[in-house]
Amino acid sequence: MTPFRIEPLASSAAACAALSDILIEVVAHGGSVSFMHPLSRDAASRFWETSLASADRGERIVLGAFDRDHLIGTVTLLLDLPPNQPHRAEIAKMMTRLSHRHRGVATALLRAAEQLAIDRERTLLVLDTAVEDGASGLYERFGFQLAGIIPDYALKPHGGLTGTMIYWKRLLAPASCCIMSRSLPSS
Numbered sequence: 001m002t003p004f005r006i007e008p009l010a011s012s013a014a015a016c017a018a019l020s021d022i023l024i025e026v027v028a029h030g031g032s033v034s035f036m037h038p039l040s041r042d043a044a045s046r047f048w049e050t051s052l053a054s055a056d057r058g059e060r061i062v063l064g065a066f067d068r069d070h071l072i073g074t075v076t077l078l079l080d081l082p083p084n085q086p087h088r089a090e091i092a093k094m095m096t097r098l099s100h101r102h103r104g105v106a107t108a109l110l111r112a113a114e115q116l117a118i119d120r121e122r123t124l125l126v127l128d129t130a131v132e133d134g135a136s137g138l139y140e141r142f143g144f145q146l147a148g149i150i151p152d153y154a155l156k157p158h159g160g161l162t163g164t165m166i167y168w169k170r171l172l173a174p175a176s177c178c179i180m181s182r183s184l185p186s187s
């Protein structure tokens, strides 16, 4: 049983502050989540204000994992993709506070994000994670397939380049495949 609760976050000063705390801590400890160390509180707040406003518009879902009233983890499900990719969603900004790692928080967040994608009839999930200090083990346990590695893709928070691993996972058989296979001649 999950000893913490997971819920979608909407714009609020409290949510923005708690998400900023996590982001600053994760970046300071080498997490590759698009930012460099030291990450200022202003920059972290600006990022989450924009992200939560996007969530309010239904373009993404920012999930929070809570231990009592404390935000201890987060993941974002990006839904607002180009018009020719309405079946797809992306996983981003997966982070757990140092104090709560290795307790299944990220696993529970990923499971919840997948279910939300399925609920929205998304059939393909895509994500990327750093080669060094990334979360490839977590995603592979969830059945994500490695499409490939791009070397020297981004700077690590404390400097030095690292590659990125691109993953994908089908969530449901696309309806068109089912229709096609049903209409094949039996011969």
Ligand SMILES: CC(C)(COP(=O)(O)OP(=O)(O)OC[C@H]1O[C@@H](n2cnc3c(N)ncnc32)[C@H](O)[C@@H]1OP(=O)(O)O)[C@@H](O)C(=O)NCCC(=O)NCCS
Binding pocket: 026, 030, 031, 032, 033, 073, 093, 094, 095, 096, 097, 100, 101, 102, 103, 104, 105, 106, 107, 108, 128, 129, 130, 133, 134, 135, 137, 138
């Ligand atoms: C990657 C990250 C989100 C994982 O968070 P987490 O909450 O510790 O993840 P989980 O607890 O679900 O799983 C992590 C490990 O703990 C293990 N675990 C899960 N529940 C456990 C439990 N109850 N007891 C002991 N171990 C457990 C998992 O098997 C897993 O093993 P692994 O280290 O071999 O992969 C976290 O390390 C982080 O924030 N990293 C920095 C940011 C980052 O790199 N994010 C990914 C960007 S794509």
